[in-house]
Amino acid sequence: MAVELSETGTVTPAPAAAAVVSRRFTTVGTRVAAVIAQRAGLLLLVLALVFVAVDLLPGSAVKSALGRDATAEQIAAREHALGLDRALPIRFATWIKGLLTGDLGTTVRGTPITDILAAKFPNTLLLGGLALVVTTAAAIAGGAVWAMRPRGVAARVLSPATTMVIAVPEFVIATVLVFAFSLGTGWFPAVTITDAAGAPADASMLVLPVLALAIPQSGWNIRVTRAALAEASLAPHVHAAELDGLARRHILLRHILPLALPTIATSLATSVGMLLGGALVVETIFNYPGIGSVLAGSVADRDAVLVASVVALTGAAITLVLLAADLLRAWSVKGRP
Numbered sequence: 415m416a417v418e419l420s421e422t423g424t425v426t427p428a429p430a431a432a433a434v435v436s437r438r439f440t441t442v443g444t445r446v447a448a449v450i451a452q453r454a455g456l457l458l459l460v461l462a463l464v465f466v467a468v469d470l471l472p473g474s475a476v477k478s479a480l481g482r483d484a485t486a487e488q489i490a491a492r493e494h495a496l497g498l499d500r501a502l503p504i505r506f507a508t509w510i511k512g513l514l515t516g517d518l519g520t521t522v523r524g525t526p527i528t529d530i531l532a533a534k535f536p537n538t539l540l541l542g543g544l545a546l547v548v549t550t551a552a553a554i555a556g557g558a559v560w561a562m563r564p565r566g567v568a569a570r571v572l573s574p575a576t577t578m579v580i581a582v583p584e585f586v587i588a589t590v591l592v593f594a595f596s597l598g599t600g601w602f603p604a605v606t607i608t609d610a611a612g613a614p615a616d617a618s619m620l621v622l623p624v625l626a627l628a629i630p631q632s633g634w635n636i637r638v639t640r641a642a643l644a645e646a647s648l649a650p651h652v653h654a655a656e657l658d659g660l661a662r663r664h665i666l667l668r669h670i671l672p673l674a675l676p677t678i679a680t681s682l683a684t685s686v687g688m689l690l691g692g693a694l695v696v697e698t699i700f701n702y703p704g705i706g707s708v709l710a711g712s713v714a715d716r717d718a719v720l721v722a723s724v725v726a727l728t729g730a731a732i733t734l735v736l737l738a739a740d741l742l743r744a745w746s747v748k749g750r751p
Contacts, residue, residue: 449740450733457729458510461722465506468718475716479522496522509719518723522715527723530708533612535727538697538704540613542689544620545627549689550682552632557639557678558666561647572636579633584692588626588699595622606702613703623700627692631685638681639674646673676739683739687732 476492477484493499497508512519518527556576559568579587596604602621609615646652647670655665697706705724712720 449737453733453736457726457733460729461510461726462506464722464725465502465509465718468713468716468721469502471713471716473716475522475718478715492522496520498522505718509722513723513726519719521712521720522717527720530720531705531723531727534703534705534708537613537702538690538693538706539731541620541623541627541697541702541704542686542693544624545631545689546682546686548624548628549631549635549685552628553635553639553678553682556632556636557643558671560636560640561643561670562662562666564644572640576633576636579629580637582630583695584626584630585695585699587629588622588696591622591626592699604700606700608703619700619702623696623702626696626699627689630692631688635678635681635685639678642674642677643670646670649673680739683735686735690728690732 474489476489476496476498480488480492490499497505500508509519516528518531520526521530556568556572559566560572563569592604595601603616603619604622606619606623607615614620643666649669652665652669652673655669693702693704694706694709696702697704698710701707705728709721709724712724
């Protein structure tokens, strides 16, 4: 049996391996719960601010929904049916209670919010997912080439190019893409046409929106990947592999990339929020049938419940991705020697 020397000089049995593993899992579980609670609290604060901001907008949501010919009695009846005649804190608390049970309520026009999100959010996830795949591929490929040949032609091109695309907003890139590849060459359509199911009718309609979202995030992530690979290449075992005469590509894939992967994953996870945020502008430009058009319409209608529902859904998706990146980083750090 393993033993250890206590402070009093007596010999006592060492803790069992199972107990040590149990304590480690408990510690990780506590950290995960703390991160989830922190981000849930932040999301709750954002939702409260959304309710307040939409409520402060001029005009009447119900009057906008019913039209100009609506009488005062009709407006008052609809506001009472929707609960809009109650105090803002009460409305917010009621909506939060429904959110926890999966009941998001209805819009000011009487449409169930769950039906709207179920129809539109998958399209946004498709657009954002494809943009994330393109961003990931560009980040790893560009960062690896830059790190392997820091003074090569590719590095001299990537250095200014990534800085430029980071500084240019999505709507500018989307406009340039439309002029170059739609109006100029006619290769891809500039407007998204939907099929009977409400999805893009053709895959070619996804190309320009995906590129408009992916290009700015690719510039940032290429620079992060290059820095992470350069830092990982300084590890002692990487130097030993170089002395052994292993091929540079083998060293990159087997020894450098695994060390840099947590940093790269964290950067890509952060980009998820930027991709979903940029989708609002990009979807509007390309008339894409996603959650961005829903959010734009709900703000115009002063529909606080619908705006908050969109924010809650996208916030939950971003939180899950960031949590997965945090767990990957924690696991990687704990597993290092």
